[in-house]
Amino acid sequence: MTLGEKLKKARINKNFTQEYLAEMLNVSQKTYSNFENDKSKPGFSQVEEMAKLLDVSVLDFLSGDSITVNQSDNKIAIAQNYATINTSEKLIEQYEERIKELKEQVDYWKSRSQDSK
Numbered sequence: 264m265t266l267g268e269k270l271k272k273a274r275i276n277k278n279f280t281q282e283y284l285a286e287m288l289n290v291s292q293k294t295y296s297n298f299e300n301d302k303s304k305p306g307f308s309q310v311e312e313m314a315k316l317l318d319v320s321v322l323d324f325l326s327g328d329s330i331t332v333n334q335s336d337n338k339i340a341i342a343q344n345y346a347t348i349n350t351s352e353k354l355i356e357q358y359e360e361r362i363k364e365l366k367e368q369v370d371y372w373k374s375r376s377q378d379s380k
């Protein structure tokens with residue numbers, strides 16, 4: 264999902280108009296519309312402000328393969344790296360939990376095997 268698609272979905276969920284968000288961001292309605300239609304790229308500070316207004320995490324807007332923001336802003340690279348690290352940490356936790364479950368199963372089957380001898 265592109266940033267524009269995420270913006271539109273979040274805006275509709277909050278029952279905001281494009282005009283309202285444009286006014287809050289101090290941009291024209293056409294500029295905001297271009298963000299939603301992926302015709303232009305907001306800067307990171309605009310993404311931060313939109314996230315606040317729409318009650319969405321900046322990381323939610325920036326996560327995924329289809330990030331369409333102004334890449335000249337170094338904060339974006341930092342946020343992308345944080346999102347990657349955060350996702351990696353969650354995967355590691357899931358793997359650790361699965362390893363724990365598998366070890367418990369191995370121990371169970373070992374004990375059953377020893378009991379039958």
